[in-house]
Amino acid sequence: MSDIITIATQKGGTGKTTTAGALGAALTRKGWRVLMVDMDPQANLTFTMRAQDQTHGTYEVLTGKMPAADAICTGPGQAGKPSRTKEKPGDMPDRKIIPASTALSGADLELTAIGKEFRLQEALQPLRDDFDYIIIDTPPSLGILTINALTAADEVVITAQADAYSLQGIWQLHSTIQAVTRYTNPGLLLKGILITRHNPRSVLSRDLTGLIEETAQQMQTFVYQRPIREGVAVKEAQASRQDLFSYAPRNKPAQDYMAFADELLERRQGDDS
Ligand SMILES: Nc1ncnc2c1ncn2[C@@H]1O[C@H](COP(=O)(O)OP(=O)(O)OP(=O)(O)O)[C@@H](O)[C@H]1O
Numbered sequence: 001m002s003d004i005i006t007i008a009t010q011k012g013g014t015g016k017t018t019t020a021g022a023l024g025a026a027l028t029r030k031g032w033r034v035l036m037v038d039m040d041p042q043a044n045l046t047f048t049m050r051a052q053d054q055t056h057g058t059y060e061v062l063t064g065k066m067p068a069a070d071a072i073c074t075g076p077g078q079a080g081k082p083s084r085t086k087e088k089p090g091d092m093p094d095r096k097i098i099p100a101s102t103a104l105s106g107a108d109l110e111l112t113a114i115g116k117e118f119r120l121q122e123a124l125q126p127l128r129d130d131f132d133y134i135i136i137d138t139p140p141s142l143g144i145l146t147i148n149a150l151t152a153a154d155e156v157v158i159t160a161q162a163d164a165y166s167l168q169g170i171w172q173l174h175s176t177i178q179a180v181t182r183y184t185n186p187g188l189l190l191k192g193i194l195i196t197r198h199n200p201r202s203v204l205s206r207d208l209t210g211l212i213e214e215t216a217q218q219m220q221t222f223v224y225q226r227p228i229r230e231g232v233a234v235k236e237a238q239a240s241r242q243d244l245f246s247y248a249p250r251n252k253p254a255q256d257y258m259a260f261a262d263e264l265l266e267r268r269q270g271d272d273s
């Protein structure tokens with residue numbers, strides 16, 4: 001039975017898509033069966049995973065036009081692609097995604113019937129034995145697409161940059177999570193806050209990291225031990241549409257994201273035992 005992890009915050013540009021992509025790539029490299037789901041009409045993850053030419057995706061799945069299994073697109077492996085280093089990190093296995101398209105932006109208006117919050121949860125149900133992890137990327141809003149992603153999930157990870165607006169965003173998402181656990185998904189767990197785009201040399205960054213830790217305590221959750229540092233390789237990898245580990249495995253953000261995946265897996269083991 002798969003574990004469904006949603007990456008969310010309604011604040012834009014806090015590294016949701018980067019985190020979803022890197023976590024998916026890290027878990028795939030570790031040998032887990034991973035499905036990515038792009039719930040953002042901006043389709044950034046879909047683009048990076050080279051799946052943007054598909055005629056079907058999350059829109060068709062949410063509107064009941066297609067079963068989720070038929071909407072899965074297999075992205076090409078990364079063998080033979082240019083990389084930043086001469087090091088050969090080993091071929092990346094093929095990765096699977098249910099892509100997003102701009103048609104998804106109409107879903108807000110189209111999904112009005114009773115049960116609209118449960119569309120993704122229902123659609124993913126038949127796939128839960130086929131994957132170990134299903135990772136959902138969400139748009140920077142708390143509309144019906146994010147509500148579907150939270151209703152479908154077992155766990156939600158919040159991404160936050162060390163800035164004042166991120167803190168505000170964490171609280172706003174927290175109230176949405178509380179509403180979701182009350183009305184549509186009582187089992188949803190807040191599985192930590194990940195600090196992204198971190199600059200260890202900035203004093204402000206350090207101060208705000210402290211505040212985010214306090215906020216996490218108030219929410220009875222935690223901050224992942226290792227923040228994800230800024231690194232130009234993130235943008236470069238995305239521009240060349242490769243996963244971070246194939247493109248620049250020794251780069252700081254790649255190392256940090258691997259440590260994040262390790263911590264997430266360790267905490268799962270701790271929960272299971
Ligand atoms: N660790 C990092 N180092 C450098 N750049 C980063 C890092 N993480 C993310 N970025 C860059 O920051 C920008 C925003 O990241 P990303 O698209 O992942 O955020 P997002 O939360 O998904 O945004 P949106 O809310 O628009 O969906 C992107 O251009 C990305 O390349």
Ligand SMILES: [Mg+2]
Nearest residue numbers: 016017040044
């Ligand atoms: Mg995004």
